[in-house]
Amino acid sequence: MQEATFLILTALADGSQHGYGIISEVADISGKRVRLRAGTLYTALDRLRADGLIDVDREEVVDNRLRRYYRLTPEGGLRLAAEAARLQANANAALRRLNPALGVI
């Protein structure tokens, strides 16, 4: 799973978000490191919808502008959980191996 995809799914993990909300959430989660651009975001959202990992939750009109809220599907939740577990296992392994070495220093 690409990092942008992982971050978008993470942004939706605790509730639905609209496009701009996802961009801000992703910036927060990544410590301002990943700034999604609109073209990348909507290509990713289109693909994630096609893969059945996210869905449209509801639509609102705010200041004459359409806001479409996206939410994680159950399948999207499972995929995100699996990917998070995989990343955590890798990170744990790296830290376990680094700790003795760091301890020596």
Next chain:
Amino acid sequence: MNDTTELERGYRRLVACYPRSFRRENEEEIVGVLLATARDGQRRPGIAESADLVRGAVRMRMGLSRSPRTVLYAVRLMYAGAVAEVAALVIFALTAASVRSDFLVNHPLATAAQLQQVNAHIIGDWVGLPIAIGFWLWMAWANGRGYDWARLVCIGCFALNTITLLAALGTGVARYAPAATIACAVTWAIGFAALALIFCKPSWGYYTRQAAAGQ
């Protein structure tokens, strides 16, 4: 206010690169997000965000953004199939003469009918290979767009490829034209993998959705 309208016009010009079906559903929303992320006083779309929008549009126009990964891989395999077929054509062009002479060396008493059969085979390849290249490209395009009929055409092509390969192995053509037979086996394997991908579970939903959207 004028700045915003000018900026919005610029964004809409870029979003116009996207396919109509995508625009119908997403244009208002995407323009809203673009305006919300614009800097204060920004009057024109930036270079990086313009490039990002155009890149997204190209991917969608190629039919490669909506398709699930399985279909994406299948489409890439089909392009690989076309390349393999071009390679086969080149190999065939280089070896056609030796195929005929090998046959004559091994069958000095060959009848006119047998020679005619070998010639017919060679002519068949000259005609068949360019058609096969065209079919691979056509199928890559049609499957990328999720046309359900394309999957049926793929089954037909694969069946034809299987018969050709079995015939080559069964009639001994493989002995005189090993390069062509290997090429045939390679395209068969590519075809098998592509077929498995377009008929696997994640692909089904895509073809069904595209069919529903087309109605």
